[in-house]
Amino acid sequence: MFFCARVTTFRAFARRLSVASRSLATMSAGNVDTSGIPIVSFANSGSLLFAQRRETARQVVDGFKSTGFVYLGNHGISEKVVQEAFKRSDEFFQLPFDKKQALAWEDPRFNRGYVQQGRERVANSQDEKEIARLRASVPDYKNMWPHESDVPGFRAFMLEFFQTCHESHVRVMRAVALGLDLQENFLQDKINAQDHNLRLMHYPAIKSDLLHNDGQARAGAHTDYWTVTLLFQDPARDGFVGGLQVQNPTTKEFAPAPPIPGTVIINTADLLARWSNDLFRSTLHRVVAPPFKLINEGEGIIPKRQSIAFFCNPNFNAEISCLPHCFGPGNPMKYDPVTTEEYIVRRLRETYL
Ligand SMILES: O=C(O)CCC(=O)C(=O)O
Numbered sequence: 001m002f003f004c005a006r007v008t009t010f011r012a013f014a015r016r017l018s019v020a021s022r023s024l025a026t027m028s029a030g031n032v033d034t035s036g037i038p039i040v041s042f043a044n045s046g047s048l049l050f051a052q053r054r055e056t057a058r059q060v061v062d063g064f065k066s067t068g069f070v071y072l073g074n075h076g077i078s079e080k081v082v083q084e085a086f087k088r089s090d091e092f093f094q095l096p097f098d099k100k101q102a103l104a105w106e107d108p109r110f111n112r113g114y115v116q117q118g119r120e121r122v123a124n125s126q127d128e129k130e131i132a133r134l135r136a137s138v139p140d141y142k143n144m145w146p147h148e149s150d151v152p153g154f155r156a157f158m159l160e161f162f163q164t165c166h167e168s169h170v171r172v173m174r175a176v177a178l179g180l181d182l183q184e185n186f187l188q189d190k191i192n193a194q195d196h197n198l199r200l201m202h203y204p205a206i207k208s209d210l211l212h213n214d215g216q217a218r219a220g221a222h223t224d225y226w227t228v229t230l231l232f233q234d235p236a237r238d239g240f241v242g243g244l245q246v247q248n249p250t251t252k253e254f255a256p257a258p259p260i261p262g263t264v265i266i267n268t269a270d271l272l273a274r275w276s277n278d279l280f281r282s283t284l285h286r287v288v289a290p291p292f293k294l295i296n297e298g299e300g301i302i303p304k305r306q307s308i309a310f311f312c313n314p315n316f317n318a319e320i321s322c323l324p325h326c327f328g329p330g331n332p333m334k335y336d337p338v339t340t341e342e343y344i345v346r347r348l349r350e351t352y353l
């Protein structure tokens with residue numbers, strides 16, 4: 001489990017502990033401008049009709065190729081469950097600092113725990129081989145959970161939520177395979193170990209002038225490291241919306257990707273881009289102040305924000321080498337094979353102090 005307080009996060013390293021076009025029954029973009037990010041309904045992703053599954057898969061793959069982002073509706077995780085996840089996440093972040101700090105993120109081998117504000121994005125110098133050696137010598141990964149009495153039901157709920165997100169991710173990866181004209185289960189044996197991270201994020205309320213100063217962002221521009229991220233954003237409430245912005249690959253400008261009820265944002269990350277020989281984009285995104293007119297200007301305070309990200313990894317021991325149909329004459333393989341673990345540990349090592 002991974003908690004982050006940029007953000008404060010808690011990452012549940014729950015490693016086993018842990019279309020039909022736009023006819024969307026349970027979601028609506030209304031007047032929301034999605035800045036070119038396609039909205040895809042997953043309603044037909046499990047259809048008995050191959051043609052329907054393939055059409056859905058193509059829409060997902062088109063989104064990953066063009067913007068690296070899609071809003072996915074009918075994704076199989078109920079709104080009630082998502083709301084409960086936000087509520088329980090909030091309960092965790094209400095805990096006194098020392099209870100959270102007792103769960104502090106320790107090292108990239110485990111990649112879970114509480115990350116207090118300011119700790120992220122600072123390089124350190126741990127040795128990669130040493131990390132791999134230590135990891136191999138630790139048979140069972142240490143689990144980090146708050147005391148049951150501090151947040152009753154938190155652990156059981158998050159474990160179940162993790163499982164639900166894993167299952168949605170499997171459906172997305174089936175669509176990826178099918179959208180590349182591969183067998184739907186082509187990736188199955190590389191994505192079934194549940195080596196993912198569930199990350200709960202809490203962006204504290206902040207004085208608006210601080211967040212509007214140049215260079216100040218709630219989360220600086222970055223790409224994600226793994227295959228895909230499932231991102232749930234705090235829905236608009238109390239005159240406050242989102243703050244997530246996604247870079248337009250053509251103009252390079254950042255544009256808002258506001259929450260749309262009933263959808264989850266799915267974005268392609270670096271390892272899937274690499275796996276696909278850069279057919280899929282891993283797009284820069286960041287979190288900034290929400291649109292100013294929506295803030296309580298009287299008090300000059302930007303309210304807190306929550307988000308929940310499910311970072312999906314292939315199995316840690318899986319070899320990631322260029323997928324079929326992603327290379328060919330005139331399009332050579334760009335990257336050497338790498339295991340998920342080598343790749344992810346290296347990236348995380350560069351991220352945290
Ligand atoms: O909080 C958000 O909406 C985005 C967070 C994010 O991009 C990340 O944690 O990688």
Ligand SMILES: [Fe+2]
Pocket residue numbers: 222223224229285
């Ligand atoms: Fe991200």
